[in-house]
Each structure stands twice: as structure tokens, then as C-alpha cells.
Amino acid sequence: NAGVTQTPKFQVLKTGQSMTLQCAQDMNHNSMYWYRQDPGMGLRLIYYSASEGTTDKGEVPNGYNVSRLNKREFSLRLESAAPSQTSVYFCASSGTGFFPNTGELFFGEGSRLTVL
């Protein structure tokens, strides 16, 4: 049972390059999320998708775009990478997306991104 799968696990970019982080879940979950985690900052929400066809900004959306391709897949794109985007990125999904299950997240293994 794969759960939430993120690719790539590691990536090094130069400033100004673009890339897409891919995320797929096989649990038939409605909601999907992208977080970044930095030392001393905790998990900060970048974007989330409550259901297929919808996306909403989180706490730190600047410099990112997302696509909810279908119910299974939610990608995160960096159009012009900056050193400030060096971080560990986590994709997560949750079940029904409705109270009270909201917040019971299943996480991928994370993608470590370094921007030089």
C-alpha cells in the first residue's frame, strides 16, 4: 500500500530554474496539501486542494503554483527558484475533507530541495 508518493526525493536547482514536485495518493482522499518545513518554522501550508478541481492559497503561496490534475495527483511548481525556497517539502492528503476528519493527514516522505 503506497499511500502518498512524492517525487523527486532530492533536487538541487540553480537560482532561476524551474521544477515541479509531483505527488500522488492511492487512498481515494478528497483533500491534498503542500507544506514546507524549515528549521524553527514548523510546517507551513503553501497550497491545498479541498477537492478535485479546487485549490486555495495557504500561509506562504508566493513563488509557487499548484495543479490538482485529478483526484489522485497534486503537483507543486516553482517557476523561478530562489534560495529562500530551499526547504523540505511535504505533500499530504486527508480522507473525507469534512468535519471531524479534517486534519487527519497522511504525509509523503518529503522532497528535499536546495536552491543555489
Added chain:
Amino acid sequence: QKEVEQNSGPLSVPEGAIASLNCTYSDRGSQSFFWYRQYSGKSPELIMSIYSNGDKEDGRFTAQLNKASQYVSLLIRDSQPSDSATYLCALSFGGYQKVTFGIGTKLQVIP
């Protein structure tokens, strides 16, 4: 003011003791509350969820919620070295699906 406040620690407790982790939040509209555990270099995993005032027990873990005082706590009884991790408090607002995390408290259980 951050929506979810936690002391980053580290909190050190001897093996077999009770570890008490605390979290406060600012928005009274918060509906659902969660504790996640994150081992170093790994992804977070859900260990407890609580939705109504009072205590909820699951094995060695007890979550406590006090909405009037806007705090959530996690007690770990008979702490083990394997409990050494960062514990993240999180909340959501019910139907809005946004989930907000605190910075996490690092727990060290000393053998």
C-alpha cells in the same frame, strides 16, 4: 501572533516518567485538534485527534482539550526512548480543510 503556539523545547524527561506537551491557539473557531509525531528526517504521523473538551486516551497517550482556555495538551505516560521525537500540534476549522501546525516541541527521553 501565530495561530498555534508551542514551546520548541527540548523537553527532557527520564525514561518511565510522564511527558507533558502543551499547545495554545488563538482562533476560537478552531474545531479539530491533532498531535503529530515526527522523527528526525522523517515525515509527520498522526498519533491523536480530539474534537471536544476533555480527555481522550489511547494507550500511553492522552490528549486534553480546553476550548475555553484555548489549549491542547498531550501526555505520554511511561515515556520510552523511542518516544524521542518532535511533537507537532495542529488544528483545523472544520469544513474549511486548512490545517495549521505549530513549530513542534522536541522531546528527549533519557534512558
